[in-house]
Amino acid sequence: MTGSLHRFANPARFQRLARAVLPWCAGGAAVAFALGLYLALVASPPDYQQGDTVRIMYVHVPAAWMALGGYTTMALASAVALIWRHRLGDLIAQSAAPIGAGFTIIALVTGMLWGQPMWGTFWVWDARLTSVLVLLFLYLGYIALVHAFDDPERGARAGAILALVGWINVPIVKFSVDWWNTLHQPASISRFAKPAIHPSILTPLLVMAAAFMLLFATLLLLRVRAAIVEHRLRTLAMARARG
Amino acid sequence: MTALLEVQGLVGARGGHHLFGPIDLSLSRGGALLIGGANGTGKSTLLRILAGLLAPEAGAVRVNAALRYLGHHDAVKPALTVAENLAFWQRFNGCGASAPPLAAVGLERLAAMPARYLSAGQRRRLALARTLDASAPIWLLDEPTNGLDAASVTRLEAEVDRHRGAGGAVAVATHAVLRLPESRRLELGRT
Amino acid sequence: MTPFLVLIRRDLALSLRQAADALVAVMFAVLVVVLFAFGVGPEANVLSRISAGVVWVAALLAAMLSLDRLFQADHDDGSLEQLALGPLPLWSVALAKATAHWLVTGVPLIVAAPVLALMLAMPPDGLATLLAAMILGTPCFSLLGAIGAALVLGARRGGVLVAFLVLPLAIPVLIFGTAATEAALTGLEAAPHLMLLGACLLATLALAPAAAAAALRQAVG
Numbered sequence: 010m011t012g013s014l015h016r017f018a019n020p021a022r023f024q025r026l027a028r029a030v031l032p033w034c035a036g037g038a039a040v041a042f043a044l045g046l047y048l049a050l051v052a053s054p055p056d057y058q059q060g061d062t063v064r065i066m067y068v069h070v071p072a073a074w075m076a077l078g079g080y081t082t083m084a085l086a087s088a089v090a091l092i093w094r095h096r097l098g099d100l101i102a103q104s105a106a107p108i109g110a111g112f113t114i115i116a117l118v119t120g121m122l123w124g125q126p127m128w129g130t131f132w133v134w135d136a137r138l139t140s141v142l143v144l145l146f147l148y149l150g151y152i153a154l155v156h157a158f159d160d161p162e163r164g165a166r167a168g169a170i171l172a173l174v175g176w177i178n179v180p181i182v183k184f185s186v187d188w189w190n191t192l193h194q195p196a197s198i199s200r201f202a203k204p205a206i207h208p209s210i211l212t213p214l215l216v217m218a219a220a221f222m223l224l225f226a227t228l229l230l231l232r233v234r235a236a237i238v239e240h241r242l243r244t245l246a247m248a249r250a251r252g
Numbered sequence: 253m254t255a256l257l258e259v260q261g262l263v264g265a266r267g268g269h270h271l272f273g274p275i276d277l278s279l280s281r282g283g284a285l286l287i288g289g290a291n292g293t294g295k296s297t298l299l300r301i302l303a304g305l306l307a308p309e310a311g312a313v314r315v316n317a318a319l320r321y322l323g324h325h326d327a328v329k330p331a332l333t334v335a336e337n338l339a340f341w342q343r344f345n346g347c348g349a350s351a352p353p354l355a356a357v358g359l360e361r362l363a364a365m366p367a368r369y370l371s372a373g374q375r376r377r378l379a380l381a382r383t384l385d386a387s388a389p390i391w392l393l394d395e396p397t398n399g400l401d402a403a404s405v406t407r408l409e410a411e412v413d414r415h416r417g418a419g420g421a422v423a424v425a426t427h428a429v430l431r432l433p434e435s436r437r438l439e440l441g442r443t
Numbered sequence: 444m445t446p447f448l449v450l451i452r453r454d455l456a457l458s459l460r461q462a463a464d465a466l467v468a469v470m471f472a473v474l475v476v477v478l479f480a481f482g483v484g485p486e487a488n489v490l491s492r493i494s495a496g497v498v499w500v501a502a503l504l505a506a507m508l509s510l511d512r513l514f515q516a517d518h519d520d521g522s523l524e525q526l527a528l529g530p531l532p533l534w535s536v537a538l539a540k541a542t543a544h545w546l547v548t549g550v551p552l553i554v555a556a557p558v559l560a561l562m563l564a565m566p567p568d569g570l571a572t573l574l575a576a577m578i579l580g581t582p583c584f585s586l587l588g589a590i591g592a593a594l595v596l597g598a599r600r601g602g603v604l605v606a607f608l609v610l611p612l613a614i615p616v617l618i619f620g621t622a623a624t625e626a627a628l629t630g631l632e633a634a635p636h637l638m639l640l641g642a643c644l645l646a647t648l649a650l651a652p653a654a655a656a657a658a659l660r661q662a663v664g
Contacts, residue, residue, distance in 0.1 A: 091657070094307075146611040153607060157598035162267065166661040167594045171608060174590055174654050178612050181646070185615035188639070192622055247269055305524055306664050321528055325521020331460040332453075343449045345529055382525075 020097060020237045027230045034227040041220030048213035062126050067213055069119035071221040072112045073137070076144055077179070079109020079225065083151070084176035087169035097233075099165035100240065102172055103155055104232035108225060110148035116141050136190035140183050147175040161243075254316060255280045256390050256421050257302065262311035264297045271297055272440045274311060279390065279421040284412070284435035287425040293441030295425035296324065299394045302423065319390035320345075324398075326379035330368035334359055337367050338381055347387045356411055357381045358404060373399035384411050389420045397428040405430070446531045447539050454543035468505040468548040469555045475501035476559050487564040494563035495573070495624035499617055501559060502552045502577065506584035507609060511601040513544055513592035514659065523596075524663045537655035541582075541589040549581035565628070572627035572637070579640040580620040586651035587612045593658035616643050 049067035056063035083102045090098025120138045121131045132138075151171055158164035255278040263273035271294035279285060287295050300306040302313060303321040328337055338354065354360045357377040362370070370378065376399045383391060391412070397405050409431055412422050424430060444452070458465050479497045483489055490497075517523040517540075526536050556577050557570055565573070591609035595601045623636035 143611050143614060146607075150608045150611060153604060154594060154598070157595065157600060157604055159599065160267070160597075163597055163661065167598075167658060170590075170654060170657050170661070171594055174612065174650075177650065178615075181615050181643075182611070185618040185639075189618040189622065192625075244268060247267065303528060305527060319528075321524070323521050323524055325519075325524075327521040327525045329453075329457060329520070329522070331457055336456075340449065340453045341525065343444065344446045344453075344526075344531075346446065 020241075023097060024234060024237060027234050031227065031230050031234075034223050034230060038220055038223035038227050041216055041223055045213060045216035045220045048216055053209055053213050059127065062123060063210075065119050065123040067217045069116055069123060070214060071218040072116040072119060073141055074218060075221045075225050076109060076113035076116050076141060078222070079105050079112055080144065080147065080172075080176060080179065082225075082229070083109060083172045087172040090165070090169045091173070096165075096240065097237075099169060100236040101229070101233055102169060103165065104236050105229055106148055106152050106155070108228045108232065110145065110152065112221070112225070113141060113145045113148055117145065134190070134193075136187045139190070140186045143182050143186065144179065147179070151175065256283075256315075256317045257319075257423075258314040258316075259302070260312050262298075262301065262313065263309040264294045264301060265309040266294070266297055270309070273309075275438070277438065279423060281389070281419045281421060282416045283421045284416060284432045285421075285423040285438060286430065286432060286435050287423065287438045287440065288427070289440030295440055296394050298440065299323075299392050299423065299425050303392050315390070317390055318388040319392060320383045320385050320388045321392045321394075322379055322383040322396055323394050326375045327382070328367050328370070328375050328378050331366065333364050333366050334370070334378055335363040337378060341382045342385075345385070345388075347385050354381055356384065356407065358407060371399075373401060373404070376400060377404055380408060380411075384408075384415070386415060386418060386420070391415065391420065391422040393422065393424045393426075395426055395428075396424060397426060397430065446529060447535055450526070450531070450536065450539040451543045451546075454540060455546060458543070458547040464509070465547045465551065468508050469551045471508055472501040472505035472552060472555060472559060473562075475504055476562050480562070491564040491566065494560055494565035495569065495628060496621045497563055498556055498559045498565070498573065499580075499621045499624070502556065502581065503584060503610070503613055503617055505552060506548055506581065506588060507606045509544070509548055510588040510592045510609065511595065511605045513540055513589060514596055514662075515592070515601060518596045518662060523659065527659065527663045533656035533659050534652035537589050537593065537659060538652040541585045541651070541655070544588065545582050545585040549585055552581055553577045568630075569624050569628040572633045573624045575637060576620045576623040576633075576640055579637065579644050580616050583616045583644050583647045584609075584613060586647040587616075589655040590651050590658065593655040593662065596658070596662035616640065619643060 045067070049064055053064070053067075055061050083105045086098045086101035086105065088098075089095060090102065117138065120135075120141065124133060124135070124138070125131050151168055154171055155164040155168035158167065257279040259275060259277045261274040261276065263275075264271040275298075277285065287298060289295055297306065299321070300323075301308045302315075303319065304313070304315065305321070327341070329340075332340070334354065354363055357380050359374065359377055359381065362374065367375065367378065376396075380396060383393065383396075396408060400408065405428070412424075412432060415422065422432070424432070476497060479493070479501075480490060483493065514523060517526065527533055529536075531539070553574065556573055560570060560573055587609050588605070590612075591605040594608060595604050598604060619636050619640040623633045623640060626633040626636055
């Protein structure tokens with residue numbers, strides 16, 4: 010069991026795997042974005058209430074999904090790193106963090122741009138937006154912690170534990186923020202949460218979600234590859250320094 | 253007779269860099285091991301692995317008895333008195349009756365003094381008083397003579413002799429000359 | 444006496460030798476409330492409207508204040524590795540240290556909470572619920588704080604970083620604690636909020652010592 014996992018966790022093998030998969034991810038992301046943006050911006054009908062503003066949703070919702078997906082990737086990789094004490098898990102978690110934080114920021118900014126015409130202001134304490142904001146703080150805390158140590162290995166270990174703790178906390182925060190929101194704004198319902206989504210909206214949304222997922226995979230593979238090379242350089246420099 | 257401590261194929265590393273090993277060794281009752289080697293060869297790392305504070309890179313450590321470990325730091329609280337410092341660790345480790353008196357390290361007259369007034373050597377002696385606990389058969393001492401005067405070193409040697417006579421064993425990493433009769437030596441960093 | 448109680452007693456003794464340190468947290472909470480009064484203005488109806496939230500935020504910030512020292516001194520002077528080698532499992536060491544932290548900062552904050560509430564013109568009907576919620580909520584702060592304090596051991600910047608890591612984790616406690624107090628103030632049922640707060644306490648009680656122990660294990664290794 011551990012043997013087969015370590016086979017994939019071997020950095021050299023990972024590099025070969027990444028080289029093979031990367032073009033497909035990148036190409037897939039390009040195609041999905043082209044198709045998704047066409048469907049979202051041109052082919053899909055404007056909303057009867059929100060007009061063209063609804064098109065922001067095709068970027069906002071997939072970005073929010075990937076913000077969560079990025080954190081889950083981080084937590085899973087951290088669990089692997091902690092249980093099997095393998096460096097590759099740490100490298101994947103650390104590489105995923107800034108990408109996930111980037112998607113989180115995209116989700117926040119698009120949410121604000123959508124909110125301006127809808128609510129008349131860039132920021133309201135909407136339950137979803139607030140949860141995404143807390144998620145951003147969890148990402149930033151992880152990134153700050155990982156880089157706060159002189160010994161990168163210690164930073165990686167501490168970060169892995171924090172990622173797991175944060176991941177357990179995400180649904181609790183989500184629930185508590187929803188609770189808080191219904192207490193204070195019983196009238197406001199989030200417009201993103203439509204009970205029944207029409208296929209004309211669902212298809213572009215799913216294509217955009219696929220595009221975001223492939224983009225995440227592409228960026229993650231690129232960053233992990235760079236991190237592995239950097240790690241190897243550091244080890245070589247250490248070995249040379251010790252003679 | 254089973255060994256108190258057994259090590260097989262032990263490899264030590266720090267920051268992903270190989271330090272020593274593979275090492276096989278065992279400590280039996282009455283035994284003493286002096287660990288030598290230049291700075292940075294992994295003496296402290298070896299003791300920390302034996303104590304269970306650090307995971308080895310490879311190999312197995314089997315500890316068959318209670319142990320006490322003396323590290324580089326003395327674990328002395330400046331706000332507590334000398335006696336309170338010692339009493340805390342003895343109660344925490346549950347070794348009230350078997351505890352050595354402060355006299356064993358020559359601190360009996362300073363018992364009521366807050367530890368912040370101790371010199372570095374006196375703090376080291378207080379740390380030794382915590383470690384030299386007869387109820388734990390294995391003592392792991394990392395540079396125990398740091399800052400000690402000649403009389404204290406002699407007292408330490410006497411305590412170690414008595415412990416070995418009573419069936420204990422000791423592993424010491426040090427650069428200083430410590431007279432431990434019939435001890436084995438392990439030199440690290442010889443390639 | 445069990446090693447667990449021995450450790451709590453030593454931490455209490457150490458804190459009481461520096462009694463001023465223990466009181467700083469409460470003084471800080473008072474100061475935060477005073478700052479709010481200066482910032483918002485002295486009108487009683489405005490202050491009373493935000494009183495529940497301000498008391499909770501003040502308590503949370505005050506609890507954060509002393510957290511970075513929770514394990515730092517033991518880590519620096521070698522006590523932590525001795526504690527790790529002792530008869531207690533590490534999660535139990537973390538739980539004992541968090542308990543001591545709660546006794547030294549949490550309990551004084553609970554005692555001071557009615558004073559803070561009165562400073563903010565909170566109507567007296569909310570006080571009982573505020574106290575009950577504080578009794579359930581402040582241990583969560585110490586337990587979550589223990590995770591953060593253990594994680595930053597050996598880091599270059601401890602204090603601010605602990606707050607940055609722990610505050611997002613403490614948001615649910617803040618929400619349920621404030622909600623309970625406000626429910627009591629507006630004559631609504633506070634029990635559901637208190638139960639959620641109790642659930643938070645049980646969850647942190649179950650998970651935080653293990654997470655802190657994992658972080659401590661990394662720090663001594």
